[in-house]
Amino acid sequence: MQHIYLKNESYSVENLPSEPTLLVELLDLCHRDNADFEMLSIAISKDISLTAKILQVANSPIYRQEDKTTDIRRALNVLGMTNIRNIVTTCAIKQFFTNFTKDINPHVQFIWLRSLVCANLAERIAKLVGYEKPGEAFLAGLLHQIGMLVLLLNREESYFPILNRYYSETENFCFLEREQLQVDHCEIGAALIESWGLDSFIADAVQFQHAPADELLSSPVLLKILAVAGPLSSNNSARENHEYLEKAGHLFAMTEDIIIDCLALAVEKSKQMIADLGFNSQFYMEENEAETFETTQHESSREKLAEKIEDIALSHTLGTSENNQTVEFTQEVRINFSTLFNLDQLFFFQVTENQTTLSAINDLEINQLDEINFKIGDKNSLLVKAFNQKKSLISSSEEGSIADKQIIRLLNSEAAYFMPLYYKTTGIGVLAIGTTELEWPTLQNKVPLLQLLSQEIGRRYFALTRENSQSTGMTLVDFKKVAHEVSNPLTIINNYLYMLGKKIDNDHPAQEEIKFISEEIERVGNILRRAKDPEIQSRTKYQLVNINKLLTALDTLFKGSLYKTKQIESTLHLDQQIPSFYCAKDKLKQIVINIIKNSVEAMAENNTIKISSRDNIYQDSQQYIEISIQDSGPGIAPEILKNLFKPVDSTKEGHAGLGLSIVNTLVQEISGNISCYSNQDQGTEFKILIPRNQEESEIPPK
Known part of the structure; x- marks a missing residue:
């Protein structure tokens, strides 16, 4: 039987609770003829307990894997469709027969919500800093509060009053747990993950997620990612906590704007997952946490879950086999x-x-x-x-x-x-x-x-032993064809709306309605694209940008702040013939800010920085706009220059060396290019090439 041992105490982990509404959806999928691997994998990745069970079974001796995996998708591939369905159903049965009090379930829901946001935020940070295993970061986020579920299972009476104080004492919650129980959820969660024997730092990341930034500077990147993502996903006021935001800057050289943008993207992605499960649009990161799940809705979910399992009659855990062996x-x-x-x-x-x-x-x-x-x-x-x-x-x-x-x-x-x-x-x-x-x-x-x-x-x-059963649902290939056919008329409708908007005055009341309808059509198109390919990234928000206006505004901002600290003199050399073009303005702004900050931090006092823009730069038959940022600083050593855009240790005290890795990632996301020239006698120059997209139709697909 499954137990973990910590500080001379035994904790059962045999049946971690799952969110009832998710299990209802999963049970529906498991007994639908047309359910496919992608549908199940998307749903399973939303749930902490099911993810833990999937990893446990996939890494068990049954499959004799040479290397234990921490990747959810790889684990699902190891298990196969039938076994995934079986695990989902059996976990639902265990949930139904486990005697939790009614009051526990809201806490399970909030743990689940926080873990979902943390997972999406950790994945986003991982991609931004160039961490090679973003799926591992997602998993670490999903499991970051799994210790709370273990404590709920084993210490319900003593732990329930402590959980009631989570949102009022979030920052001191681990101390509160240790004071009352002599152990905290981070230690318990780490012990559970460690018991799986994974070749990963996930257990350490969970255990040290609340460690101060100074103690994490030499730690593996995964620990730093969760140390940033965990606190920021803890409650709806986390984005206003400057200590949390400064931690991101200290560990990853991220500005507050960029980490808040990452959090916003994580919340939006989590919102979509929540909506897919049938909850209303209310979400705890933006509204009152206590109102996210209405009691009647939760009771309805539990009743539906009970009905599903009664319909299955506890005996269909084997589902419909897809093989005859x-x-x-x-x-x-x-x-x-x-x-x-x-x-x-x-x-x-x-x-x-x-x-x-x-x-x-x-x-x-x-x-x-x-x-x-x-x-x-x-x-x-x-x-x-x-x-x-x-x-x-x-x-x-x-x-x-x-x-x-x-x-x-x-x-x-x-x-x-x-x-x-x-x-x-x-x-x-x-x-x-x-x-x-x-x-x-x-x-x-x-x-x-x-x-x-x-x-x-x-x-x-x-x-x-007597017949071969064959599934009759729509195949994934057929579904993709249907989704493609549906996308075509949506595109035509959107184009007609655009033409209609051009035919009426800009201040006409109908313009807002046209904009609303167009946005909704775009949302439907995005849903179809995600359904066809769950790995698809949400499209970057492009808008018309006046590059000279942007560079001038940033220079003015820094003249009154960053430059003053070292008496840096800046000059602008801007090509006034550059037209407005379509670009992800927020990302472009962050690229320029990060490079300028790196330059200023590397320079001594009384140096110079020159910012230039040029039009009509051609590379590989494509037209670009160039931004140049040149400083008179000490230059970059050759051994550092060759790995400049990789996440490596920084020569600047207190930094993780990931600022330019983030810049490189953002440049790639806007389909640009970046290069660097540096001489220890002449300073450093960064050149960024941005596609000269004057029409929205010219924006390359991501």
């Missing part, structure tokens, strides 16, 4: 027992067609197992006796045969529970389940559910 079917059975009961030690013995022998389906490829065959007439074998009498037996209650003892040894157990499998009156076989004297009382309490599951195994195996 007994070995794969046995692996499905093993997955279900691992998910539902945390039992990995079992063998499936099938009866031969002539009903004379019980032989193992050797899905684990154990050579010794192939040599053991039970004769139906063996009166000494408990396994055979269980089959003949249609009655489950435990090996510790009777002596059993030598073959029974060999099975127990191969199961690496103290005892075995032999469970006969029948479909109506037809004998299917026997499941031999490994157990111990200590575990048996707990397993015995689950016998009714085991019996229901055995009936379903018998039914599915009977069907499996």
